[in-house]
Amino acid sequence: MKPGRHNALIDVAGLRVGHHTAVGKGFLTGTTVILAPDDGMVAGVDVRGGGPATRETDLLGPTASVERVHAIVLSGGSAFGTSTGTGVADQLAARRVGLRVGPHPDAVVPLVPGASLFDLGRGGSYTARPDAGFGAAALANALADIDIDIDAGAGADTGTGVPTPGRPRSGVAQGNVGAGTGAVAAGLKAGIGTASVVLPGGVTVAALAAVNAAGSPLDPRSGGLLGEPWLLPGDARDLPVPDEAARARLRAITSPDVTGFDFGSASTTPGRPALHTTLVVVATDATLTKVQCIKMAAVAQNGMARALNPVHTMDDGDIVFGVATAHGPVPDPPAFRQITVEAANAVSRAIVRAMLAAASVDTPAGQWPSWTDVVRGAP
C-alpha cells in the first residue's frame, strides 16, 4: 500500500483543507477547516479525553438524526476556539451551503462540528486567541485553494517558525499552521500533520492531526518517534536517528521540571497542569454509515495511542472525528475492518509527520524547539 498523491487529507476526493495562522503580536495560534463537498459528508466522533472543548458534537451521536455535516473546524484557543465555528457557519450560509430547512434560498443551517486545543498564552498573550474571523479566514483559504495564510497584523515581530505566506496549494501545509500553530508536545514544537493511503481496492483513507499532546511522541528508550513503526515508504525523508547526545538533549527538554510530566517513567509531577489536546480527523471516500464513521473514529484513537503516550487522560480533550464522503464503494465487513485499521495507522503516520514538519519557535512566552532541530543539534 502507498500514500495517495498528496499524502494528505485532500486525497479523499471532494475534501478541502484551509488553514488560518496567526503568529506574532502575542499570537501563536490558528484555525483549520476541513470542508466537505457541498452535499456534506457523513460524520461521527469519538471523544476520549477528559477535558474536551467541542461544538456541535452531540449531533454526531448514533441516535441523533443528522447524517451529514458541512465542515469540521479545528482550532487553538481552548474553549474560546469553539467560536471559530460561527465564522465557518456564517460564511457557508452566505454561500447557501447547509442543511435545507425551507424553500427560501437562505433557509439553510450549515452543520459545523468542531473541537479546540489548548495553546493559550504561548505567543505571549492570553487574549490573543482565535475568534469567528479565524474560522471565516480558514474557510476562505479552503475555498480559494490557498495553502497558508498568515494573519496580516502579525508575523512581523518574530523570525522563527513562520511559514511562507500565500503559497498556492501543493497539498496540505503541515507543521506550524492552522490549529497546529501553537501546538506543542512534551516541550517540543508540534503542529499539523497529515497522511493518506490508497487501499488495494482503490478506497482512500486519510488523517489530519493537530498534535498538542499531554503525552510524549517519543520512544522512551531511543528518543525516536513512537509512531515510526507505522510509517509507509515516502512518509518521512531523512528521518534522523537520535544518538546518545541527542537523547540527552531530548531528556533535558522533556524533563518533569520543564513539562510537569516524567515521560521516561510516565509518572506525574504534581502541581503543573498539563493542558493539551490532540485533534484528529480521519476520512475516507468509502460509503460508510454514520455509525461506521463513529467506529472508524474509535479505532483511529489507537493510532493516537501508538504515537503518543499518554493519551485520553483527564487533562486532555483528545478527540477523533470520522468522516466519509460516501462517493466510493460500500465496504463489506473485511473491507470496513481494513478501513478502520488504516485510519488508525494514518493517525500514527500523521502524528509523526506533524512532529517532523514542526519548526522551532521562540516567543515572549518561551522556546519550543522541534524534535528534528534537537536531534540534529541545531542551535
Add this chain to the structure above:
Amino acid sequence: MKPGRHNALIDVAGLRVGHHTAVGKGFLTGTTVILAPDDGMVAGVDVRGGGPATRETDLLGPTASVERVHAIVLSGGSAFGTSTGTGVADQLAARRVGLRVGPHPDAVVPLVPGASLFDLGRGGSYTARPDAGFGAAALANALADIDIDIDAGAGADTGTGVPTPGRPRSGVAQGNVGAGTGAVAAGLKAGIGTASVVLPGGVTVAALAAVNAAGSPLDPRSGGLLGEPWLLPGDARDLPVPDEAARARLRAITSPDVTGFDFGSASTTPGRPALHTTLVVVATDATLTKVQCIKMAAVAQNGMARALNPVHTMDDGDIVFGVATAHGPVPDPPAFRQITVEAANAVSRAIVRAMLAAASVDTPAGQWPSWTDVVRGAP
C-alpha cells in the same frame, strides 16, 4: 518505579485470582476468576470491541446504581463462556458473599460481571467448552490459593502446553492457563499475562490480560514484541531478539494464508473471519469512584493498543474492566492521572508477559507455537 512483590494482579492487596484449565479430549480452554475482598470492589468497564461476549456489564455503567461487585470472570468459550459466571455466583452465594437484599442469611446477590474470548474448536471439539462448573472450579482455586488446576478428565492425551497441576500459589500462573488456555494471537500461542507496579506514593496498580488478539503482538519491522518499550526491569528475563532467520519464521506463521490477516501491512484478506478477543482487568488499591474505574479502564485500553495491532475492531470483543479495592488513598487529579497511565502501561507489560509465558501447543485442530520457541528456533 518497580513491580510489586509478585508482579501480578494479586499485588493489589485483597484480590485473589483462580484459574481452571481444561486441556485434551477436545478441550483447550479455561476460566479465570478475579475475586474481590468480601466487601466487594468498585468496578467499571470499557468495551471497545465490536463483538463483545459479556455478562452483567450494564450494571457497571456510570448511571447504574451498583458501586461494588464481588468477582469478575474471564473465560474461553465465546458467548457460551458467559455461563461460567453462574458457577461463580452460585458458589459465592453459598458462602453468603454478595449484595445483601434482605435480613435472611441467604438473601445475597453476588454481582459477577464477566467477559469471554473466542477459542472454540482449538482443542479439537467445538462442544468442549466452559460451563458453570468451570467458574466454580476457578473460584475454588482462588479461595484455596491453588495456582493451577487441570481438569481431571483432560490433560492425559496431550504432551504440549500443559502446565504442572496442583502447584501451590507462588504468584499468579501465566501462559496456557485459565481463560488463556486456548488463546492465540497472529498464529502464535498466547495466554494469560499479568504485571504490577508500585507508585512512589505506595499505591499499587496491576493488570491481568487474557491475550487472544485479532491483531498481532509483533513489531512489523523487528519481529519483537510491540509492548517491549513499556517493560519495567524484572518484567522479562532473557528476552530474545529475533534475527533475520527468526523474522522469516515469524512472517511465515503470521502470513495471511495462515491467519487471514496481513500483519505486515495491516490489511485484510477477505473470507477468513478473525474471531478473537483480548480480556483485561486493571486494578488498584487506591480509593476510586466507579466513574474513575471506568476512566481507568478506558485509558488502559491504550496499553492494549500499544502492545497489539489492530485492536478494537468489529471482529473482536476487546474489553477492559477497571477495579479498585478502595483500601488505599483517595488520589488527587495528578495522582489519578498517574494511576490511569500506569494501568495502561501495566496492560502493555501484561500482554508481553503473556506472550513470553505461552507454551507451544499441538492439538487435533492445529499447531500454535509460542513466540519464544519460534524466535529461538525450537523444534
